[in-house]
Amino acid sequence: MSKLNKEIIDEAIIVENLVKNFEVTEKRPGISGSLKSLFNPKKKVINALKRISFHIKKGELVGFIGPNGAGKTTTLKILSGLLYPTSGYVQVLTYDPWDRHSAYLKQIALVMGQKNQLWWDLPAQETLELNRAIYEIPIRAYKESLDELVKLLEVEKLLSVPVRRLSLGQRMRLEFVAALLHRPKILFLDEPTIGLDVVAQQKVRDFLFEYNKKNQATILLTSHNMEDLLDLAKRVIVIDKGEIIYDGDLKELISHFAREKVIKIYLSKPTDIKRLEEIGKIKKMDFPLVSLSVPREATALASAEILQNFPVADLTIEEESIESIIRRVFRGEKIYKGK
């Protein structure tokens, strides 16, 4: 097999110059506005995705991040065949997703943190049984999958409880069982931990880590939860206003983005804090502790100055926390173009 061929086969997801435009009707404000909109709708085109391109290899777990409305969910919906692209090339496991070929659908799953597929009034096991039939899973494989998922997600006791009586965290774990019974090769996850408590979040994360490793599954995950990304994703794609602004290693993103360091000063007695502002930006003030953020290259100079001019009991220099970096990324702060 030639090198080129092998590379193509290794790719699970190929996206080239993907564009998605939505046409929306704007409603004018007020009652007269409503009437006007009824007879003379004002149309507007929204460019949700502006020629984005990326490739994802089989077995990769990639985080997909960006502020709200950046186009993450739209991308996932196109990849899972729910939306038609306006233009561009998309291929997932050699299929055109929107053909919704059943051989394709049997290999993927889309889990959305705010949508459920479980039948609300019935115990989850009924939905699972239905999915077994829909995905045409042989009985033995079904039992194996079910046993494994139920154990990993710790939901044995919840299977026979009507879904409406479950907590969000319990329900979400059962959603995962329902979505993964057919052992999809590709998982699209949209905010899988949203609304869950810390313990439930950790359970879901551990599970995803296991599932990815064990099944060589490709996972594309959007999340606003930093723990999700730090725990799971080695590679991230940052998208903002329909454009990819970074695609690469998460650690690299952090190191490139961390252009500042944090100097933590423990003061020995009260002093004029204002003068500290001439040296750096005060991030937090809680006497005797002051956190000061300074440009990376000026760190040494700044600490020398502080030690000389202020009553310092102790001083440490720390990296800016990963959380705050990602938070800045989410806010769409400018990043250099990756790769």
Added chain:
Amino acid sequence: MIKLPKKKTVDKYLSVFKISFQQEFAYRLNFIMWRLRNVFQVFLAFFLWDTVFANPGMVIFGYDRAKILTYVFGLILIRSIVLSMRSVDIAPEIAKGDVSNLLLKPISYFKYWFTRDSASKLLNLTFAVFEAGILYILLRPPFFLQNNIFYILFFILSITLAIILYFLLVLLFSMPTFWFPQQSWGFMFLLMVFVDILAGGIFPIDILPSNIQNLAYLTPFPYLLFIPVEIYLGHFNFVATLRFLAASMVWIFILLFVNNKVWNLGLKSYRAEGR
């Protein structure tokens, strides 16, 4: 030769049928009240027509007391089979974006809903037979029993076609939701108006002015209720019966074609909203 569906496919839709049945039972009270409403409707219709035809020997628009009461009684059963369904949930499902759940799965959307309807119809029919029995004992209407086996067979065929036809109509009237998600109920109400007036859901349509009748026959609606009842009553001759059956088949093909087209267009503009 007829191609038999694969075992896996049968298993798929059988599972849909089973879970739909369970779902209906989860809403026992709703179901019972819905049936109760049907019974009251029959009572009302019965007493209304019974009063109109109080004078024995009175014939209006070709209906005497026995025939109109048979029509009303026949309607209970036929409405239960033809009009009871779950597919009315399709429009809200499209509006809320829940249709995504099924689009992501290797299952035919139309067949899925047709199966769910079948479960609902079976349950409703069971109750309707029971109710009709009780009402018959209570009201003792002069009921017309058809004894010509051909008319009974034609009647069964016409009901089968009516079920498919109504399903396709509901589907068609649900699909504007793709473009106007907030207006989904409007189209459904329009369909209900057509069913009540043009399908003979309240009174037989041959009491309508003849130009409206002619208009009704140009639509698929009379084939839902009116024509099946009339076939049972033996109002049409052999040739006319066959012509009506053929016409409803033609409507089914037309609607299948149109639905497929509109569905594909709808999916193109579907926004998968709801978050």
